[in-house]
Amino acid sequence: MYKAIFIDRDGTIAKDVRYCSRPEDFEFLPAVLEGLRLLAKTDYKLIVITNQSGIARGYFTEVTLGKIHEIMKRSITEKGGRIDAIYYCPHHPNDKCDCRKPQIGLFKTAARDWDINLTESYFIGDKYLDVKAANNCGCKAILIPSEYPELEEFHGHNGFDGKIDVVTPNFKSAALWIISDSIQKLKVTLVIPTKNEADNLPTFLDKIPKDFEVVLVDGNSSDNTIEVAKRLRPDVVILNQTGKGKGNGMRLAFCHATGDIIVTFDADGSFNIKELERFIEPLHNEYDLVKGSRFMTGGKTKDMPLIRRIGNWVLTVITNILFGSRYTDIAYGFHAFRKDKLEKLNLTSDGFEIDAELYCMALKNHLNVIEVASVENRRIFGVGKLRSMQDGFRILKTIIRVRFT
Numbered sequence: 001m002y003k004a005i006f007i008d009r010d011g012t013i014a015k016d017v018r019y020c021s022r023p024e025d026f027e028f029l030p031a032v033l034e035g036l037r038l039l040a041k042t043d044y045k046l047i048v049i050t051n052q053s054g055i056a057r058g059y060f061t062e063v064t065l066g067k068i069h070e071i072m073k074r075s076i077t078e079k080g081g082r083i084d085a086i087y088y089c090p091h092h093p094n095d096k097c098d099c100r101k102p103q104i105g106l107f108k109t110a111a112r113d114w115d116i117n118l119t120e121s122y123f124i125g126d127k128y129l130d131v132k133a134a135n136n137c138g139c140k141a142i143l144i145p146s147e148y149p150e151l152e153e154f155h156g157h158n159g160f161d162g163k164i165d166v167v168t169p170n171f172k173s174a175a176l177w178i179i180s181d182s183i184q185k186l187k188v189t190l191v192i193p194t195k196n197e198a199d200n201l202p203t204f205l206d207k208i209p210k211d212f213e214v215v216l217v218d219g220n221s222s223d224n225t226i227e228v229a230k231r232l233r234p235d236v237v238i239l240n241q242t243g244k245g246k247g248n249g250m251r252l253a254f255c256h257a258t259g260d261i262i263v264t265f266d267a268d269g270s271f272n273i274k275e276l277e278r279f280i281e282p283l284h285n286e287y288d289l290v291k292g293s294r295f296m297t298g299g300k301t302k303d304m305p306l307i308r309r310i311g312n313w314v315l316t317v318i319t320n321i322l323f324g325s326r327y328t329d330i331a332y333g334f335h336a337f338r339k340d341k342l343e344k345l346n347l348t349s350d351g352f353e354i355d356a357e358l359y360c361m362a363l364k365n366h367l368n369v370i371e372v373a374s375v376e377n378r379r380i381f382g383v384g385k386l387r388s389m390q391d392g393f394r395i396l397k398t399i400i401r402v403r404f405t
Contacts, residue, residue: 001046001115001116001117002043002044002045002114002116002117002189003043003045003116003117003120003121003182004044004046004047004110004111004114004116004118004121004122005039005042005045005046005047005121005122005123005124005178005237006043006047006048006049006107006110006121006122006123006124006134007043007047007049007123007124007125008048008049008050008101008123008124008125008126008127008130009048009050010050011029011125011126011127011146012029012032012124012125012130012144013028013029013032013048013072013171014026014027014028014032014069014072014191015027015029015170016126016146017029018242019054019057019059019060019316020054020060020068021054021059021060021064022060022064022068023056023064023067023068023071026068026071026072028075029039029170029171030170030171031042031170031171031173032171032172033075033076033079033081033170033171034079034169034172034175035170035172035173035174035175035176036076036079036081036082036083036171036175037079037080037081038172038175038176038179039081039175039178039179040080040081041285041286042083042178042179042182043260043338043340044121044122044178044182045084045085045114045116045347046081046082046083046084047083047084047087047110048069048083048085048086048087048088049088049101049106049107049110049123049133049314050086050087050088050089051067051088051089051100051129052065052088053089053091053092053093053099053100054088054091055090055403056090056091056092056095057092062090064290065088069086073086074247080241084114085110085113085114086347087099087106087109087110088106089101089105089106090359091101095397098238101129101130101132101133101134101336102130102133102136103133103136104133104136105136107133107137107139108137110174118137118138118139118373119138119139120185120392121139121140122134122139122140122141122173122178123137123140123141123142123143124142124144124178125141125143125144126143126145126146127146127357128162130143131143131162131277132161132162132213133163134162135162135163136292140165140166141162141163141164141165142165142166142167142168142174142177142178142377143164143166143167143168143169143379144167144168144169144170144174145167147318162365170322177307178245182196183284186259186261186283186284187211187213187258187259187260187261188209188211188212188213188260188261188262188263188280189212189213189214189215189257189258189259189261189262189263189267189339190208190212190213190214190215190263190276191215191250191253191254191257191262191265192205192214192215192216192217192264192265192266192267193219193249193253193266193267194216194217194218194219194221194225194229194245195218195220195221195225196221196222196223196225197217197221197225197267198221198224198225198227198228198270199222199380199381200233200267200269200290200379200380200381201225201228201229201232201267202228202275203269203355203380204271205228205229205232205236206232206233207234208233208273209272209276212259213237213257213258213259213300214233214236214237215236215237215239215253215256215257215265216236216237216238217237217239217240217249217250217253218238218239218240218241219241219245219246219249220240220241226238234242237256239252239253239256243350244350245349245350246333246350246351246352247268247347247349247350247351247352247353247354247357248259248350248351250264250270250347250354251347251348251349251354254339254342254347257339259339260338260339260340261280261283261336261337261338261339262336262337262338262339262342263276263279263280263335264333264334264335264336264355266333266334268379268380268381269379269380269381270303270376270377270378270379270380271334271374271376271377272374272375272377275292275334275374275375278374279292279334279335279336279372280336282336282370282372283336283338284344286320286368287368287370288337288338288341288362288367288368288369289335289336289337289338289341289358289359289362289367289368289369289370289394290335290336290337290369290370290371290372291327291332291334291335291369291370291371291372292329292331292332292334292335292371292372292373292374293327293328293329293332293371293372293373293374294329294374294375294376295303295312295313295328295329295333295400296328296329296371296373297373298373299328299329299373299374299375300375300376301375301376302375302376302377302378303376303377303378303379304376308392311331311392312329312330315330315331315356315392315395315396316328316329316330316331316398317400318363318399319356319359319360319383319399322399322400322403323360323363323364323403325363327359327371328371329371330355330356330359330395330399331352331353331355331356331382331395332355332374332376333352333355334374334376335355335358335359337358337362341362341367344361344365344367345362345365347361349394349398351391351394352391352394352395353391353394353395353397353398356398356399357398357402360398360403361402364402364403
């Protein structure tokens with residue numbers, strides 16, 4: 001299910017001129033466009049919920065209202081923001097409909113149309129009825145009071161008994177509060193492909209933060225990898241791979257991950273748990289994909305023979321030429337991305353070329369990507385399964401396929 005930020009219109013987005021009946025009377029309040037630009041970078045649906053009884057009163061028509069909303073949406077888009085949908089109640093207060101705030105008919109309709117979880121959503125408004133509507137549908141209530149004396153009325157003779165989660169002076173500060181509040185709730189899933197890694201799991205598995213979901217996808221291990229994983233991490237999610245190859249297993253795990261952020265992590269002990277925050281933090285801001293690099297400043301590898309270094313460099317150069325990118329490492333498997341971008345990535349690879357496909361698909365679909373420095377250590381136990389020549393050619397074919405199909 002999706003989450004939404006519901007937004008009142010008059011008094012919150014636009015100056016409340018009381019029954020705005022002409023497009024030329026519509027005027028944005030200060031800091032609204034900047035706030036919407038910030039919210040547009042989140043994965044929340046941005047939905048306007050507004051009472052428009054001026055239609056029932058005969059002050060303007062639904063056609064006029066549509067023109068006002070088109071001008072509003074166009075202005076927001078031009079400034080880098082977005083509005084995904086607008087729902088309005090055209091009825092008179094005396095009609096006693098279920099869609100006029102603080103009733104929640106419009107919220108229920110939006111939730112059904114967009115598959116929204118109301119209890120994980122927010123509502124920004126400027127009046128008592130907005131806060132009451134938020135409380136009625138289980139959203140968090142953000143109040144931007146038109147006049148601060150309103151706050152005294154809420155807790156005074158009006159007998160307001162609702163809950164205000166935060167009071168902010170303007171729309172931008174409301175947006176920043178929501179972003180900060182939602183960051184704390186982003187769930188992280190760590191995906192670990194394994195095959196006969198029982199000796200390596202004890203070096204890191206019990207050090208993974210307890211609030212992370214851990215999904216281990218096993219490629220038919222002949223040792224006791226699964227038993228060791230369950231002992232070290234009792235809440236681990238075990239997936240038994242039916243196909244073959246790292247990519248096949250990762251794609252299976254991606255589909256079963258429930259986190260907002262997915263991080264891939266090799267089971268051979270070559271990745272450092274302490275680097276996790278460096279990969280996750282940019283995803284809380286404006287980035288969609290964070291990829292590790294062993295060859296940018298601060299990065300290093302202790303487990304790459306010369307022939308593989310040369311091959312990786314050639315493949316990286318080819319990628320940059322074909323996609324106009326500035327990658328420094330195309331064949332490194334340490335990366336993190338927002339799960340809501342998984343559909344755009346449309347991954348199909350079964351082998352080690354899955355990482356290159358992910359990076360190239362991100363470029364092709366104009367995702368916001370950042371590289372971060374990473375140190376790759378040597379495998380601790382066992383023998384690696386990468387085949388330099390065969391997998392190198394598969395990576396090359398994948399790069400070309402993504403670019404030209």
